[in-house]
Amino acid sequence: MTSRLAIYHPPGRMGLRENPFGKDVANLQLYRALAQHGGFDQVDLLSNINVSAEDLTGDLFPDRAPTTQVISSSVLAVEGAVKAGTLFRGQPDLEHLAWIRRRSANDRSYSLIGLIHTLAPPALRQSVATALTAPIQPWDALICTSPSVREGVSDMFAAYGDFLGERFGGQARPQPHLPIIPLGVDAAGIREKAARPGARARVRSDLGIEGEEVLVIWVGRLSFFEKAFPQPMFRAVEEAAQLSGVRLHFALAGWFPNGEADRARYEQAARTYAPSVQVDFQDGNDPDVVADLWAAGDIFLSLVDNIQETFGITPVEAMAAGLPVVVSDWDGYRFTVRDNLEGFLIPTLGGAPGPIGEGIAIRHTMGLDSYQSYVGGVAQHTAVHVGRAAEAIASLVRSPDLRKRMGAAGRTRVREVFDWPVVVRQLKALFADMAKLRTAAPETPPPAARLNPLRGDPFADFAHFATHGLDLDLPLQVRPGVTSADLDRTQTVDLDGAFSGWRGNLDEARGVLDRITRGEGATVKDVLLGFPPERRRSVQMTLVWMAKLGLLDWLGSST
Numbered sequence: 001m002t003s004r005l006a007i008y009h010p011p012g013r014m015g016l017r018e019n020p021f022g023k024d025v026a027n028l029q030l031y032r033a034l035a036q037h038g039g040f041d042q043v044d045l046l047s048n049i050n051v052s053a054e055d056l057t058g059d060l061f062p063d064r065a066p067t068t069q070v071i072s073s074s075v076l077a078v079e080g081a082v083k084a085g086t087l088f089r090g091q092p093d094l095e096h097l098a099w100i101r102r103r104s105a106n107d108r109s110y111s112l113i114g115l116i117h118t119l120a121p122p123a124l125r126q127s128v129a130t131a132l133t134a135p136i137q138p139w140d141a142l143i144c145t146s147p148s149v150r151e152g153v154s155d156m157f158a159a160y161g162d163f164l165g166e167r168f169g170g171q172a173r174p175q176p177h178l179p180i181i182p183l184g185v186d187a188a189g190i191r192e193k194a195a196r197p198g199a200r201a202r203v204r205s206d207l208g209i210e211g212e213e214v215l216v217i218w219v220g221r222l223s224f225f226e227k228a229f230p231q232p233m234f235r236a237v238e239e240a241a242q243l244s245g246v247r248l249h250f251a252l253a254g255w256f257p258n259g260e261a262d263r264a265r266y267e268q269a270a271r272t273y274a275p276s277v278q279v280d281f282q283d284g285n286d287p288d289v290v291a292d293l294w295a296a297g298d299i300f301l302s303l304v305d306n307i308q309e310t311f312g313i314t315p316v317e318a319m320a321a322g323l324p325v326v327v328s329d330w331d332g333y334r335f336t337v338r339d340n341l342e343g344f345l346i347p348t349l350g351g352a353p354g355p356i357g358e359g360i361a362i363r364h365t366m367g368l369d370s371y372q373s374y375v376g377g378v379a380q381h382t383a384v385h386v387g388r389a390a391e392a393i394a395s396l397v398r399s400p401d402l403r404k405r406m407g408a409a410g411r412t413r414v415r416e417v418f419d420w421p422v423v424v425r426q427l428k429a430l431f432a433d434m435a436k437l438r439t440a441a442p443e444t445p446p447p448a449a450r451l452n453p454l455r456g457d458p459f460a461d462f463a464h465f466a467t468h469g470l471d472l473d474l475p476l477q478v479r480p481g482v483t484s485a486d487l488d489r490t491q492t493v494d495l496d497g498a499f500s501g502w503r504g505n506l507d508e509a510r511g512v513l514d515r516i517t518r519g520e521g522a523t524v525k526d527v528l529l530g531f532p533p534e535r536r537r538s539v540q541m542t543l544v545w546m547a548k549l550g551l552l553d554w555l556g557s558s559t
Contacts, residue, residue, distance in 0.1 A: 004084035012051035014059035023117035027090035033420035044080030095134040111434035139438035146332035184423035193291035194321035203296035222254040225376030234273035239390035254284035294321035319410030344392035472525040503541035
């Protein structure tokens, strides 16, 4: 039996722009892992644009020979998804895909699997919530990358479901499964980069790190409003230096979303809160720079405080590199890092729910504040315990053996839980489980609504706008004096050629004219019977277009 997988990736090509978001990096690595480690005979890539299978194969297998056939097709061509049994998307919005499935096939033809990278944006939360109102089925799933994500989605579904029940009554509708499957990393690749001969000594020399001095590193976007306010990290490193009596260096690899203005803010905070620590900012867009820091670093630090974060891939990468980690006890971090085993989880403190939080949400909802202001305002009022962070860093600074032990534990955990082959096996098991549910589901009558009532056929939704509709019994005449020369003239007028893809070609228009002129087409139905069945829909549109240009008459008038 052929093993297939269908993936929906709207942009088509798979690559990263400068300053990529974490979700884009994660999705690229995930798609490559599925293609390289999934054991599929064929991967169908559905997208919104035309892209060659050769280009997609190169994107999925950039540095190795392809092990699966890659097929490129449109998102509207669902045959690949039907044969695969699964259509996977690296985003959580499945609403439109569910309606396409219903229109093109049926609800039981394949499973839809989405992935939740963040729950913070209110607009995204609303798109996730459409799973309760769209034709999502019990054999569909939204992957949660950590228990925190599943708890958040479950609570949101419960609250929104209660509202729908209050509003409309009735029983609860089907919901997608919410399995917990983490993101992954290339454990062997990161380990090799961290162990390159001579890399550690070279980088530490370049950074001016001497003898037993310790390098603390951060990797990730340098965004105080969407990732982490840096002041607690600067202060914790400074206090750890005082506690341990060892000179510390802090290198932050990333990029500043707001450019030099944000760099100046970070530098000011570093001077204020870490005056005795050498703080360096490195280019996180350069993979060689990041690889160098994996080799040169002693401790990984990430005191994330932002609700935008839900998993956090960089602590996992740090563990794969053999570094002990000091991270905030926050969202997915507490799922990937076990306290006192691979590192330390630092307690966090959230703000009090109430009018202030409601105000923050309402101002963003009404467009008074940006999303960055929304999550930034929450983050500024979320605390990470600086004292505990300083103590954790200092304990690691004092004890090379502890660093080594925790680093080794981290590598083991990544190899056993977060390595891509391990994660892909979990994904394939999910695909299989959803297939079992789908095939075991009882047959049901065809649904009354095949199209989303809010995004339906405009010729149907606005049929009442027109005086007449193009029904099959509508009489047609060629207007007096009209000949094929009038059709030829349409080829010289740009406006006549607009949106031509929705109707028949010029030869078919000539066929319409000839058929009516010879008396073989008194009605729309009569005309259409003169064309192959697969072309009749397009010819119908040609009839309206010809009437628009004054070539055909549907009222029986002589003018």
